Amino acid sequence: MFTNKEAFKQAFLERLVSMHGKGVQQSTLSDRYYTLSSMVREYISTTWVETNDYYKENGAKQVYYLSMEFLLGKLLKQNLMYVGKYSLCSEALSELGIDIHELEEQESDPALGNGGLGRLAADFMDSLASLNFAGHGCGIRYKYGLFEQKIVDGYQVEVPDYWLQEGNAWEVRKSDRSFQIRFGGKVNITEQAGEIIVEHVDYEPVLAVAYDMPMVGYQNSTINTLRLWNAESMVKDMNLTELSKQGYHHAMEYKRRTEAISEFLYPDDSTPEGKALRLKQQYFLVSASLQSIVARFKRLHDDMKSLPEYIAIHTNDTHPVLAIPELMRILMDEEHLGWEEAWEITTNTISFTNHTILAEALETWSIDLFQSLLPRIYLITEEINERFCKQLWIRYPDDWDKIRNLAIVADHQVKMVNLAVVGSHHVNGVSKLHSNILQKELLKDFANYFPQKFSNKTNGISHRRWLLMANPRLTESISETIGTSWISNPNELRSLKAYKDDHSLQDLLADVKKHNKHKLASWIQKETGITVDPSSLFDVHVKRIHAYKRQLLNIFHIIDLYHRLKENTTTLSVPRTFIFAGKAAPSYHLAKNIIKLINALAKVINHDKSINDQLKVIFIKNYGVSIAEKIIPAADVSEQISTASKEASGTGNMKFMMNGALTIGTHDGANIEMAEKIGEDNIFLFGLKPDEVLRYYANGQYNVRDVYEEDNRLKYIMDQLMYGLFSRERADFQSIYYSLLNHDEYFVLKDFACYVETQNKVAHTYTNQQEWQRKSIINIAQSGYFSSDRTINEYTEDIWKI
Numbered sequence: 144m145f146t147n148k149e150a151f152k153q154a155f156l157e158r159l160v161s162m163h164g165k166g167v168q169q170s171t172l173s174d175r176y177y178t179l180s181s182m183v184r185e186y187i188s189t190t191w192v193e194t195n196d197y198y199k200e201n202g203a204k205q206v207y208y209l210s211m212e213f214l215l216g217k218l219l220k221q222n223l224m225y226v227g228k229y230s231l232c233s234e235a236l237s238e239l240g241i242d243i244h245e246l247e248e249q250e251s252d253p254a255l256g257n258g259g260l261g262r263l264a265a266d267f268m269d270s271l272a273s274l275n276f277a278g279h280g281c282g283i284r285y286k287y288g289l290f291e292q293k294i295v296d297g298y299q300v301e302v303p304d305y306w307l308q309e310g311n312a313w314e315v316r317k318s319d320r321s322f323q324i325r326f327g328g329k330v331n332i333t334e335q336a337g338e339i340i341v342e343h344v345d346y347e348p349v350l351a352v353a354y355d356m357p358m359v360g361y362q363n364s365t366i367n368t369l370r371l372w373n374a375e376s377m378v379k380d381m382n383l384t385e386l387s388k389q390g391y392h393h394a395m396e397y398k399r400r401t402e403a404i405s406e407f408l409y410p411d412d413s414t415p416e417g418k419a420l421r422l423k424q425q426y427f428l429v430s431a432s433l434q435s436i437v438a439r440f441k442r443l444h445d446d447m448k449s450l451p452e453y454i455a456i457h458t459n460d461t462h463p464v465l466a467i468p469e470l471m472r473i474l475m476d477e478e479h480l481g482w483e484e485a486w487e488i489t490t491n492t493i494s495f496t497n498h499t500i501l502a503e504a505l506e507t508w509s510i511d512l513f514q515s516l517l518p519r520i521y522l523i524t525e526e527i528n529e530r531f532c533k534q535l536w537i538r539y540p541d542d543w544d545k546i547r548n549l550a551i552v553a554d555h556q557v558k559m560v561n562l563a564v565v566g567s568h569h570v571n572g573v574s575k576l577h578s579n580i581l582q583k584e585l586l587k588d589f590a591n592y593f594p595q596k597f598s599n600k601t602n603g604i605s606h607r608r609w610l611l612m613a614n615p616r617l618t619e620s621i622s623e624t625i626g627t628s629w630i631s632n633p634n635e636l637r638s639l640k641a642y643k644d645d646h647s648l649q650d651l652l653a654d655v656k657k658h659n660k661h662k663l664a665s666w667i668q669k670e671t672g673i674t675v676d677p678s679s680l681f682d683v684h685v686k687r688i689h690a691y692k693r694q695l696l697n698i699f700h701i702i703d704l705y706h707r708l709k710e711n712t713t714t715l716s717v718p719r720t721f722i723f724a725g726k727a728a729p730s731y732h733l734a735k736n737i738i739k740l741i742n743a744l745a746k747v748i749n750h751d752k753s754i755n756d757q758l759k760v761i762f763i764k765n766y767g768v769s770i771a772e773k774i775i776p777a778a779d780v781s782e783q784i785s786t787a788s789k790e791a792s793g794t795g796n797m798k799f800m801m802n803g804a805l806t807i808g809t810h811d812g813a814n815i816e817m818a819e820k821i822g823e824d825n826i827f828l829f830g831l832k833p834d835e836v837l838r839y840y841a842n843g844q845y846n847v848r849d850v851y852e853e854d855n856r857l858k859y860i861m862d863q864l865m866y867g868l869f870s871r872e873r874a875d876f877q878s879i880y881y882s883l884l885n886h887d888e889y890f891v892l893k894d895f896a897c898y899v900e901t902q903n904k905v906a907h908t909y910t911n912q913q914e915w916q917r918k919s920i921i922n923i924a925q926s927g928y929f930s931s932d933r934t935i936n937e938y939t940e941d942i943w944k945i
């Protein structure tokens with residue numbers, strides 16, 4: 144049906160009738176979307192089965208990437224492009240009077256993640272398949288993804304994201320791949336004829352049912368699997384007719400409790416009930432995935448000891464780290480191996496990535512909760528801890544502080560990052576700087592004890608999604624200039640560098656950017672009613688709203704710029720449009736107030752006729768993959784201004800670089816490696832260095848008051864929050880005011896002056912379009928390194944050994 148346009152059109156029309164009982168004229172966009180996607184799924188399913196058969200026959204080592212988040216983005220266009228049928232379909236549909244873009248818009252964007260960590264997992268799936276590696280994902284099929292963000296009166300309002308309402312066209316339910324997960328109850332350990340028998344009784348069973356999604360490789364006939372687990376009750380196995388009314392009620396309660404496990408991404412964990420649910424989710428993911436991995440292994444192999452030769456399991460942050468005691472449980476209780484053998488297999492199978500040095504890296508569970516919810520897993524974890532502490536005692540006799548710091552169970556807590564390091568064969572950070580900080584600060588004692596475990600794997604992004612799909616015009620211009628081999632080998636983008644002074648390429652890329660900016664401007668007009676000038680400089684700050692990412696620093700610069708315009712002390716060399724987008728965690732009040740502040744500022748500036756449209760501020764609601772794909776290709780300037788040392792890597796920074804935006808950024812995360820590749824002349828770096836920040840944290844010698852007293856601009860800006868421009872909203876902004884003036888944990892005031900200076904340099908450089916385009920070409924040319932293909936090649940070679 145995809146061999147030529149006529150065959151496609153006929154098949155499409157027939158399927159429209161069989162699925163929806165309609166002809167083209169009567170069909171809705173949704174009917175057409177589901178018709179097309181079902182055809183695509185059917186088309187790829189043969190290859191999907193073939194890939195699996197091939198893996199079975201040749202016994203290839205399989206990687207399983209365990210992650211609580213997969214931020215996939217829409218899949219129709221990706222799947223069509225990757226199987227090489229996009230233009231055929233779009234042309235054939237257009238002959239039927241159908242615009243394929245309208246069908247693409249119909250798909251709901253599965254928001255099964257918060258931000259960078261979840262998107263990384265999705266880009267890794269893309270690279271694994273595209274590079275022909277047998278790598279699969281394991282996650283949770285949340286019924287509701289990350290909330291949908293609405294803006295009401297400038298405030299973030301969270302609405303449930305029921306992405307499954309119309310069904311997910313790409314998933315296949317595999318009822319025969321379902322596993323029982325056990326919560327609570329008691330563990331009895333007895334000895335019979337020298338063998339230890341472990342019996343788990345009175346537990347509450349939950350059924351994990353697999354929903355598989357195809358992860359299509361780029362034009363290479365490899366299709367891997369993302370397996371998302373759905374939590375279901377085992378009510379149907381109970382004998383309801385015999386239940387009394389009371390029993391019926393209990394059964395319904397049980398059903399509600401179990402289904403809640405895969406209901407929401409990141410339920411609020413500020414309550415004890417929320418905390419327990421989160422731990423349940425983690426064990427649910429891990430237990431289902433490991434049971435399924437081991438079951439497949441056993442269908443193909445006899446000797447459990449060979450598991451690490453055929454299987455690699457990676458844990459994306461600490462959330463799936465219960466994989467370590469769970470694999471121990473399966474090997475000992477179900478496969479009857481001894482502790483030593485099981486431990487050898489487990490630690491040769493599992494590896495771990497840390498993603499942040501913020502407090503959330505140090506995930507802990509109270510022993511009480513852990514033990515009552517997962518009694519068998521607790522016993523195993525406790526024993527891992529005891530055996531590890533015995534070794535520590537030999538190495539560090541009498542050094543109680545060090546041993547307590549390294550122990551997995553201590554201070555009435557189970558420490559997940561400690562469990563992760565002890566039970567993994569490799570531990571990595573996600574940029575050079577971050578990996579260094581891990582080894583020198585956060586996990587210093589571990590790095591001394593297990594030096595050979597630690598390494599760096601700088602993050603990457605899929606150049607296929609973020610350049611080929613998101614920016615077709617730029618893709619075309621690059622290929623016209625250097626040919627198309629960069630698509631399979633993104634390092635070859637480097638040949639663009641020879642054209643950095645080529646005026647015709649500079650003009651061509653300027654035109655591409657202009658086109659993308661026009662497109663975004665009309666979309667903004669439609670969405671927000673605000674007119675933005677496509678010839679203004681688009682300065683873009685899009686990512687989760689968080690104090691360390693310092694949206695406030697950007698806002699302070701805008702207030703200062705606005706003030707200078709009003710006082711007539713500045714004329715802008717180029718009009719500016721500041722674009723923000725991002726969600727704040729529902730319980731993170733400061734971040735929500737920052738959203739309100741951006742919107743309050745936008746209202747003042749966008750309605751002030753006296754500044755002649757020289758300044759506009761836009762907040763785009765509901766940031767996610769689809770919004771990112773619209774915004775990033777249209778950016779002139781990329782804001783990557785986190786407090787140095789705080790952004791582990793960042794991947795947004797790489798997407799902008801690849802799309803030709805210039806970065807204003809701090810010496811943080813992967814910004815540093817970007818600067819190494821392009822040279823400091825082609826990026827606008829500013830602000831405190833990471834070691835300066837870390838030194839201030841250690842010695843407490845940053846005095847925000849001194850900075851504040853010395854800079855009248857800061858006084859003016861801070862005053863506006865409480866008494867000036869926004870005084871009517873003072874109640875919302877005084878928490879920002881006091882958090883800055885009391886401790887300014889993220890050095891907003893300290894970095895303000897050099898940020899403004901650097902922003903002036905940005906504006907000045909932009910007036911020289913030749914110079915600007917030259918820098919932009921260099922950025923694109925060096926962005927190949929930041930393809931997730933490079934990252935995945937490093938993981939497969941150094942860690943997973945496939």
Ligand SMILES: *Cc1c(COP(=O)(O)O)cnc(C)c1O
Pocket residue numbers: 214257258259260262685686687766767768771792793794795796798
């Ligand atoms: C890439 C991406 C992120 C990560 O952005 P950072 O700037 O690195 O924080 C977050 N959300 C979405 C939707 C993304 O595509």
